[in-house]
Amino acid sequence: MKHDVRSPVQLDSAAPPIEGLSPFAGSGQLDRALTTFLASSSQMLCEWIAAKSDHGPLPRLSVLLDAAPEPIGRDADGLLADLRTAMEGAYQPHHPGALAHLDPPPLTSSLAAELIAAGLNNNLLAEELAPSLSRLERGVCTWMARRLGFPEGSGGVAASGGTLSTLNALVCARRRQGLQSRADAVIVASEEAHVSLAKAAAVMGLAADGLVSVPTDGEGRLCVDALSGQLAALEQTRRPVIAVVATAGTTVRGAVDPLGAIAGLCRERQLWFHIDGAIGAVFGLSRRERTRVPGLAMADSLTVNPQKLLGISKTSSLLLLRDPAWLREAFQTGLPYMEPSWGGGHGGECGLQGSRPAEVLKLWLGLRQLGLDGIEAVLRGALERRRTLERQLDATSLQIAGGPLHLLAVTPRHLPPEGAERWAEQTRRVLLERHLMLSRPHYRGRSWLKAVLGNPYTDAGLLTELAELLNRSALSS
Numbered sequence: 001m002k003h004d005v006r007s008p009v010q011l012d013s014a015a016p017p018i019e020g021l022s023p024f025a026g027s028g029q030l031d032r033a034l035t036t037f038l039a040s041s042s043q044m045l046c047e048w049i050a051a052k053s054d055h056g057p058l059p060r061l062s063v064l065l066d067a068a069p070e071p072i073g074r075d076a077d078g079l080l081a082d083l084r085t086a087m088e089g090a091y092q093p094h095h096p097g098a099l100a101h102l103d104p105p106p107l108t109s110s111l112a113a114e115l116i117a118a119g120l121n122n123n124l125l126a127e128e129l130a131p132s133l134s135r136l137e138r139g140v141c142t143w144m145a146r147r148l149g150f151p152e153g154s155g156g157v158a159a160s161g162g163t164l165s166t167l168n169a170l171v172c173a174r175r176r177q178g179l180q181s182r183a184d185a186v187i188v189a190s191e192e193a194h195v196s197l198a199k200a201a202a203v204m205g206l207a208a209d210g211l212v213s214v215p216t217d218g219e220g221r222l223c224v225d226a227l228s229g230q231l232a233a234l235e236q237t238r239r240p241v242i243a244v245v246a247t248a249g250t251t252v253r254g255a256v257d258p259l260g261a262i263a264g265l266c267r268e269r270q271l272w273f274h275i276d277g278a279i280g281a282v283f284g285l286s287r288r289e290r291t292r293v294p295g296l297a298m299a300d301s302l303t304v305n306p307q308k309l310l311g312i313s314k315t316s317s318l319l320l321l322r323d324p325a326w327l328r329e330a331f332q333t334g335l336p337y338m339e340p341s342w343g344g345g346h347g348g349e350c351g352l353q354g355s356r357p358a359e360v361l362k363l364w365l366g367l368r369q370l371g372l373d374g375i376e377a378v379l380r381g382a383l384e385r386r387r388t389l390e391r392q393l394d395a396t397s398l399q400i401a402g403g404p405l406h407l408l409a410v411t412p413r414h415l416p417p418e419g420a421e422r423w424a425e426q427t428r429r430v431l432l433e434r435h436l437m438l439s440r441p442h443y444r445g446r447s448w449l450k451a452v453l454g455n456p457y458t459d460a461g462l463l464t465e466l467a468e469l470l471n472r473s474a475l476s477s
C-alpha cells in the first residue's frame with residue numbers, strides 16, 4: 001500500500017456555512033443540516049487520513065484544546081473547527097512509520113460502523129435496548145470461538161479492552177473453582193505476562209503475593225518444568241489456584257507460551273486455564289498461520305483483541321469461553337428494571353461493564369469486509385514485514401528478541417545496560433527525525449527498541465531504511 005498523498009488538513013474556506021444544526025436530529029423528515037454536518041466531518045477525516053505529514057506519526061505539537069464549554073453553544077462550523085484542532089494534535093496510526101505499538105490504522109469499515117453505532121446508540125446492557133445487536137454479539141463470539149477450535153456450545157462476550165476481558169475471565173474462574181472466599185488464592189502466569197494481570201489481582205483483592213510469576217526460557221516462553229514445580233509448591237503450602245494464565249503473544253517480543261503442555265498440567269490438576277491471546281489469538285483465525293499459536297482451543301477461557309492487528313477500531317476485545325453460561329453464573333445480578341432477556345441473557349450480566357456500546361458492530365462489519373481471505377492477508381502481510389525487517393538486521397551487532405508473530409525488539413550486543421539505555425534513547429530520537437517511530441521497552445534488565453509490524457502502510461523500502469539506521473546505530477554506539 002502506498003502512501004503518497006500530500007498536504008496537511010486544510011480548512012475548506014470555500015464551503016458554505018452549515019445553517020441550523022440542532023443538538024438533536026430532526027425526525028419525521030431528513031435533517032439536511034445534519035446530513036451536511038456529517039458529510040463535512042467525513043470529508044475532514046478523509047483529508048486527515050490522506051494528508052502526508054511533514055513529521056512522523058507523532059504530532060509536532062500537542063495542541064491545547066479549550067476544555068470548557070462556552071456560555072453559548074457552538075454552531076456546526078465552530079464544531080468542525082474544534083474537531084479540526086483536535087485532529088491536528090492527534091497521533092497518526094496510518095503514518096507508514098507508525099511501528100511502535102499494537103495500534104494499527106482502522107479498517108475503513110470501522111469508520112462507518114462507529115458512526116452508525118453512535119447514531120443507533122443502542123446499549124448492550126439489556127436485550128430490549130439492543131435487541132438485534134445483543135444477538136449479533138453472541139453470534140460473533142460463537143463464530144470466533146468455533147473458528148479458533150472451541151467446541152460446540154462455546155461463546156463469549158465483548159468488553160472494552162483486553163484488560164477487562166481477562167478480568168472477566170478470572171472472576172469467572174474464581175467462582176467456578178469455588179474460591180470466592182479464599183483470600184490466599186493465586187493466579188499463576190509467566191514473568192513476561194501482561195501488566196493487566198497485576199490489575200486484575202488488585203481489583204479481585206488478592207494477597208500482595210497473589211500473582212505468582214513463573215520464569216521464562218531464552219525465547220520468552222513460560223518454562224513448563226518451572227510451572228510444574230511452582231504448582232507443586234503451591235499445593236504444599238495449600239495456596240489454591242484461581243487460574244493458570246498463558247500468553248499467546250507477549251507484549252515486547254510476541255512470544256507464545258507452550259499452550260498444549262500448560263493445558264496438560266492444568267487438566268491433570270483440574271485448574272482453570274486462561275490464555276491471554278490479546279496479541280496472538282487472531283493468528284488462530286488463519287488456516288495457514290494458526291500453527292503459530294497451537295493449542296488455543298485447549299483453554300477454558302481466551303482473551304482476543306481484534307483491535308491489535310486486524311484494524312478494528314478501539315476498543316475491540318472478546319472473551320471467549322468453553323461455556324458462556326459461566327459468565328452469567330459469575331455476573332448475574334438480576335436487572336429488575338428491565339424486561340427479561342429473550343436471548344442468551346442480558347449483556348450487562350455477562351461481565352463487569354454495565355451500559356456499553358455496540359462495539360460488536362464494527363467487529364462484525366470488519367470481519368465481513370475482510371472476509372477469510374482478507375484476514376489471512378492482514379496476518380501474512382504483518383509476518384512478511386517482520387521477515388523483511390529481520391532479514392536486514394545485523395545480527396552480529398544487534399541482539400534480536402522475537403517470537404513467531406509480527407513483533408521484534410533489538411538491543412546492541414556489546415553495550416552494558418546503561419549504554420543500551422543511552423543508545424535506545426538516542427536512536428529513537430534519530431528514528432523519529434526520519435519519521436519512524438519505535439517503542440523503547442525495558443526488558444530483561446536493559447533497554448530495547450521494539451518494532452510492531454502491523455501497519456499495512458509500511459512498505460519494504462521503509463523497512464530497509466529502518467534496518468540500515470538500526471544497524472548503523474549499533475555499530476557506532
Ligand SMILES: *Cc1c(COP(=O)(O)O)cnc(C)c1O
Nearest residue numbers: 161162163194196251276278279
Ligand atoms: C494489550 C494487551 C493486553 C491488554 O489489552 P487492552 O485492550 O490494552 O486492555 C493484555 N495482554 C496483552 C498480551 C496485551 O498485549
